[in-house]
Amino acid sequence: KAGVTQTPRYLIKTRGQQVTLSCSPISGHRSVSWYQQTPGQGLQFLFEYFSETQRNKGNFPGRFSGRQFSNSRSEMNVSTLELGDSALYLCASSPQGPIYNEQFFGPGTRLTVL
Amino acid sequence: QKEVEQNSGPLSVPEGAIASLNCTYSDRGSQSFFWYRQYSGKSPELIMFIYSNGDKEDGRFTAQLNKASQYVSLLIRDSQPSDSATYLCAVTQPGTASKLTFGTGTRLQVTL
Numbered sequence: 001k002a003g004v005t006q007t008p009r010y011l012i013k014t015r016g017q018q019v020t021l022s023c024s025p026i027s028g029h030r031s032v033s034w035y036q037q038t039p040g041q042g043l044q045f046l047f048e049y050f051s052e053t054q055r056n057k058g059n060f061p062g063r064f065s066g067r068q069f070s071n072s073r074s075e076m077n078v079s080t081l082e083l084g085d086s087a088l089y090l091c092a093s094s095p096q097g098p099i100y101n102e103q104f105f106g107p108g109t110r111l112t113v114l
Numbered sequence: 115q116k117e118v119e120q121n122s123g124p125l126s127v128p129e130g131a132i133a134s135l136n137c138t139y140s141d142r143g144s145q146s147f148f149w150y151r152q153y154s155g156k157s158p159e160l161i162m163f164i165y166s167n168g169d170k171e172d173g174r175f176t177a178q179l180n181k182a183s184q185y186v187s188l189l190i191r192d193s194q195p196s197d198s199a200t201y202l203c204a205v206t207q208p209g210t211a212s213k214l215t216f217g218t219g220t221r222l223q224v225t226l
Binding site: 031033035042043044045048050055056058088090092094096101102103104105106107108 | 146148150156157158159160163202204206210211212213214215216217218219
């Protein structure tokens with residue numbers, strides 16, 4: 001089974017621009033979560049989508065948004081980029097079974113804001 | 115108080131020894147517990163998960179959960195240089211099963 005894929009892998013943007021990141025979950029997984037990883041704050045939860053609906057949300061400003069499509073693929077958008085948005089953005093998919101909810105991470109998109 | 119706490123390390127163990135990694139959490143209602151391994155420049159890789167009190171073994175790895183004391187640990191037996199990485203502990207709370215709250219990770223160094 002193919003793993004979680006994320007595109008692009010690397011991105012360089014300037015302050016004020018916006019960016020869209022894409023994530024394709026493991027086949028059959030319906031839940032997609034997004035995380036931001038920085039050296040200072042570690043791994044922080046952004047939001048989770050399940051069946052095209054945002055089900056959970058972390059403590060990030062409204063500049064961070066996402067969506068999920070009917071095929072479970074998900075996109076994350078960051079508008080009006082700030083220098084502090086430079087980070088590794090990770091997508092994780094989960095089978096969301098009745099008991100187990102383990103998440104599997106993709107390779108990430110490294111975003112640099114200049 | 116941080117929700118999930120880990121000693122940042124580095125924890126240095128000789129090859130072949132047992133590495134013991136610890137994690138404490140503040141929310142007594144925490145439900146699910148995960149250990150991820152992250153190599154430098156790579157994404158986290160799930161190595162163990164545990165839901166019930168006690169021990170869970172998978173190959174060289176053993177996860178131990180003590181909900182009364184609010185800690186979860188990971189033991190790595192016969193440590194190998196390839197185990198050198200940062201180990202991240204993550205927990206979930208009821209009602210937010212897809213929101214992983216991570217510790218800052220413990221860096222493990224296995225020396226020859």
